[in-house]
Amino acid sequence: MGDGHNFKQLKDRILALSLATDWEVARKEWSLVGIHEADEPETCICGHFPIVEVCEIYNRVTKRRTEVGNQCVKRFLGLRSDLVFTAIKRIRKDITKSLNADAISFFHERGQLNDWEYTFSQDTMAKRNLSAAQLQKRRAINEKILAAIGRRGFQGPE
Ligand SMILES: [Zn+2]
Numbered sequence: 093m094g095d096g097h098n099f100k101q102l103k104d105r106i107l108a109l110s111l112a113t114d115w116e117v118a119r120k121e122w123s124l125v126g127i128h129e130a131d132e133p134e135t136c137i138c139g140h141f142p143i144v145e146v147c148e149i150y151n152r153v154t155k156r157r158t159e160v161g162n163q164c165v166k167r168f169l170g171l172r173s174d175l176v177f178t179a180i181k182r183i184r185k186d187i188t189k190s191l192n193a194d195a196i197s198f199f200h201e202r203g204q205l206n207d208w209e210y211t212f213s214q215d216t217m218a219k220r221n222l223s224a225a226q227l228q229k230r231r232a233i234n235e236k237i238l239a240a241i242g243r244r245g246f247q248g249p250e
Contacts (some may be wrong), residue, residue: 100137102164109156124171125150125157125202129180130242136161145177173198180241183234190226192218193234204240209233 099157103115110118133142136159143161149169150157162174171194172194179195191199191213200210213233 096138096140096162097136097167098139099167102136102160102168105137106168109154110151111153121151121153122149122169123152124148124169124173124198125166127176129175129177134159136164140162140164145174147173157161159208167181175200177179180237184238187231187234189232189234190219191234193217199240204237205233228230 098102106122107115107118109112110121112118112121124147128146128148130144130146133144134146135141137144140161140163145162147162147165148157148167159244160168162177164172165238174197174203175192175194179192182189185189193214196205196210196213196217199205200207205213212226212229214221216230219226222230
């Protein structure tokens with residue numbers, strides 16, 4: 093890869109924390125459970141430095157946790173966690189903007205958005221002219237998400 097992302101090192105570290113010994117089986121034991129922005133740049137378990145957008149992954153079988161960067165989440169779990177961070181940056185910059193599809197799905201799956209908020213976010217995602225009431229609701233949702241991300245990161249249910 094040549095950019096500090098050592099896939100073999102990632103595999104070795106993940107396998108050491110997994111029950112399965114076959115990579116294709118072992119990777120299925122893992123899911124993304126939390127994301128946060130690091131105060132200080134961290135090093136991904138693949139050896140890549142720096143990572144600031146940190147993803148916490150959890151192994152449902154061994155109950156082990158570890159942290160990786162967006163690149164590894166994408167490569168290893170096939171998830172675009174970077175797009176969730178994109179949405180967070182956008183609403184932090186402008187609280188009246190909407191979350192994107194990836195963020196709506198991510199936060200709903202992890203119980204951060206209830207079913208009503210999930211449906212509302214989806215229905216109003218592409219709308220620019222919201223009613224005053226809708227805008228107020230969107231802001232409340234965004235503030236809740238930003239508070240959840242916070243400094244300590246958001247920890248969803250396992
Ligand atoms: Zn990595």
